[in-house]
Amino acid sequence: MSLGVDPHQGVERLSVPVSGWREACQSALADGERFCGAFAGGSGSGRRWRALFARGASTRILSTAPEGDELPSVVDFLPAAEWDEREAHDLHGLRFRGHEPLRALIAHPRDASSWTIPVEGEGVYEIAVGPIHAGVIESGHFRFHVVGERILLLDLRLFYKHRGLERAAEGQELAEGLVYAQRSCGACAVTNSVSYALACEAVLGLATSRELRRARTLLLELERLYNHLNDIAAICAGVGFAPGNMAFAALKERAMRLNLSLAGHRFLFGSVEVGVSRLDLPSAAVDQARGELRELRHDTARAWREIQFAPSVQGRLDDVGVLGHDDAARLCAVGPVARASGLRQDTREDSPALWYGSSFAAALPPVADGDVAARLEVRALELVEIFSMLEELFATPVRPDEASSAGPSTSIGVARVESPRGETVCVVEAEMYRVRRLHLRTGSYANWPSLVLATAGNLLPDFPLINKSFELCYACVDR
Amino acid sequence: MFVLLRHLQRVRREAALPKRSGARSLAIRHVDAGSCNACEHELTATAAPQYDLQRFGLDIVASPRHADVLLVTGPVTSRMASPLRVAYDAMPEPRLVAALGDCALGCGVLGASTEIVGSLDAVLPVDIRIPGCPPTPQAIAAAILAATPPRRL
Numbered sequence: 001m002s003l004g005v006d007p008h009q010g011v012e013r014l015s016v017p018v019s020g021w022r023e024a025c026q027s028a029l030a031d032g033e034r035f036c037g038a039f040a041g042g043s044g045s046g047r048r049w050r051a052l053f054a055r056g057a058s059t060r061i062l063s064t065a066p067e068g069d070e071l072p073s074v075v076d077f078l079p080a081a082e083w084d085e086r087e088a089h090d091l092h093g094l095r096f097r098g099h100e101p102l103r104a105l106i107a108h109p110r111d112a113s114s115w116t117i118p119v120e121g122e123g124v125y126e127i128a129v130g131p132i133h134a135g136v137i138e139s140g141h142f143r144f145h146v147v148g149e150r151i152l153l154l155d156l157r158l159f160y161k162h163r164g165l166e167r168a169a170e171g172q173e174l175a176e177g178l179v180y181a182q183r184s185c186g187a188c189a190v191t192n193s194v195s196y197a198l199a200c201e202a203v204l205g206l207a208t209s210r211e212l213r214r215a216r217t218l219l220l221e222l223e224r225l226y227n228h229l230n231d232i233a234a235i236c237a238g239v240g241f242a243p244g245n246m247a248f249a250a251l252k253e254r255a256m257r258l259n260l261s262l263a264g265h266r267f268l269f270g271s272v273e274v275g276v277s278r279l280d281l282p283s284a285a286v287d288q289a290r291g292e293l294r295e296l297r298h299d300t301a302r303a304w305r306e307i308q309f310a311p312s313v314q315g316r317l318d319d320v321g322v323l324g325h326d327d328a329a330r331l332c333a334v335g336p337v338a339r340a341s342g343l344r345q346d347t348r349e350d351s352p353a354l355w356y357g358s359s360f361a362a363a364l365p366p367v368a369d370g371d372v373a374a375r376l377e378v379r380a381l382e383l384v385e386i387f388s389m390l391e392e393l394f395a396t397p398v399r400p401d402e403a404s405s406a407g408p409s410t411s412i413g414v415a416r417v418e419s420p421r422g423e424t425v426c427v428v429e430a431e432m433y434r435v436r437r438l439h440l441r442t443g444s445y446a447n448w449p450s451l452v453l454a455t456a457g458n459l460l461p462d463f464p465l466i467n468k469s470f471e472l473c474y475a476c477v478d479r
Numbered sequence: 480m481f482v483l484l485r486h487l488q489r490v491r492r493e494a495a496l497p498k499r500s501g502a503r504s505l506a507i508r509h510v511d512a513g514s515c516n517a518c519e520h521e522l523t524a525t526a527a528p529q530y531d532l533q534r535f536g537l538d539i540v541a542s543p544r545h546a547d548v549l550l551v552t553g554p555v556t557s558r559m560a561s562p563l564r565v566a567y568d569a570m571p572e573p574r575l576v577a578a579l580g581d582c583a584l585g586c587g588v589l590g591a592s593t594e595i596v597g598s599l600d601a602v603l604p605v606d607i608r609i610p611g612c613p614p615t616p617q618a619i620a621a622a623i624l625a626a627t628p629p630r631r632l
């Protein structure tokens with residue numbers, strides 16, 4: 001066993017013989033560490049299978065060398081690793097002993113039986129929808145096993161939008177690779193870029209300055225703001241409440257216009273770079289932003305109050321699409337979804353490379369019973385928190401700044417950043433200042449299996465609503 | 480509810496949108512062929528009260544069978560090429576194809592060459608081109624409106 005500790009970045013690397021892989025993962029979990037992804041790294045004879053575990057702000061990378069293409073699976077005690085193992089099989093040809101059947105995830109074989117779950121039972125039938133949906137929605141395929149109107153099981157097939165972005169980033173210079181992370185998803189562009197930039201800075205041994213942390217946090221919260229407004233609008237649409245949908249769509253539009261005026265892009269594209277921030281907001285600009293945000297806060301609070309007193313909305317939310325606390329923990333759910341199920345998981349609480357101080361506390365809904373109502377409420381609570389943080393973040397002019405050299409460079413950088421949908425993990429493996437491997441595991445990737453579980457047992461017509469309450473991306477999952 | 484409706488009224492007043500100019504309409508079917516989802520956000524935004532594209536008789540319809548325009552986003556991944564063709568084949572004539580965003584136009588596309596077919600041109604005949612990354616709701620509205628058939632007397 002070799003041990004390489006880099007305390008400066010809070011990342012510990014541990015290499016484990018393949019025979020001890022399961023025990024190593026088990027003992028990490030037994031120590032109270034949280035699984036946050038597994039991926040194939042290295043190349044050629046240096047090929048490695050790595051798993052990430054987190055506790056607080058520190059991250060541990062366990063690595064092992066596969067025997068040929070084979071590895072022992074961990075899904076029996078760590079179901080959250082299911083997608084990671086299936087992905088590694090499809091993209092990197094790894095095989096996992098004990099993961100049976102190992103259904104295709106990213107690959108789309110012609111033979112449907114190799115990836116679908118057979119429909120069984122009396123009176124059970126199947127409804128297939130997608131990849132093209134009825135609204136303006138991303139492409140993906142769902143198969144519902146249904147009895148009467150009740151969903152027994154949801155069988156997912158995503159990755160219609162797989163663009164091979166991680167592979168395409170290989171060989172790029174570190175600074176140039178950022179765009180692959182960013183364009184993997186419009187709605188998480190800032191989170192993906194910040195996580196990529198932080199991972200690269202870890203590789204380069206760079207430390208972020210206070211001003212750089214503030215600029216990035218500001219952008220992250222602006223991203224969360226328009227996403228949460230959008231998601232509340234979407235939930236209103238999911239119950240057919242047009243006034244709420246339109247009111248929140250209008251609020252979101254105002255947030256987007258604010259983004260444009262501050263960073264020159266409605267989705268804040270191009271606002272994050274490796275090792276530097278060019279965001280320059282003189283006092284007039286921050287004052288104006290504060291003014292606009294106060295108005296937005298006021299109007300948001302009013303619109304939210306109205307939703308709370310709209311019986312046609314409230315009557316649809318309770319006990320629908322329930323994700324219980326234990327299931328959320330078992331599947332390592334993240335973000336608003338996890339918090340709505342009473343799981344205290346918010347990576348902003350442990351983000352020393354960003355501006356959030358130790359005083360930041362995740363917003364938990366008072367009744368965190370994991371239904372649509374709780375997932376809606378957690379977003380409303382977070383909106384209040386976002387407005388307060390932005391008020392502070394915009395207190396003084398924002399100046400451009402650079403990261404400074406703080407230590408030796410390493411070959412792997414890891415960053416975990418809270419996106420509007422939960423923790424996004426970015427791993428960059430580098431060689432000669434170029435990307436050797438990029439791995440992006442976004443909050444949506446972590447949460448899709450939880451959506452599948454929360455859907456079972458509900459009425460089919462409630463699915464769009466349940467889906468909206470999770471509001472997961474396809475783009476950054478498919479990559 | 481009344482507060483919301485009043486709020487919406489105010490937004491509409493401030494937006495000062497011109498009145499619609501006659502009875503024309505266009506039914507649109509959107510297909511995401513591999514976008515980053517920002518193009519979808521902006522397309523959805525055209526229905527927000529600040530733009531309200533529906534007042535021009537423009538509607539997103541659920542099926543390509545009801546559509547005049549196929550509005551496509553993204554760089555056309557190899558997995559979406561065939562569903563895209565199926566959607567196009569289901570449309571009645573006359574039909575138009577719109578490429579929404581730089582990806583669909585084949586500009587600055589990122590990704591592995593094996594996973595991406597290329598610009599929409601390579602798959603379907605494109606009639607309307609809407610550049611931008613993503614195009615603003617105004618740009619989307621202007622491009623689609625320009626394609627609406629002239630008013631019949």
Ligand code: SF4
Binds near residue numbers: 515516517613
């Ligand atoms: S054109 Fe830009 S915004 Fe639209 S899908 Fe492509 S990358 Fe995303």
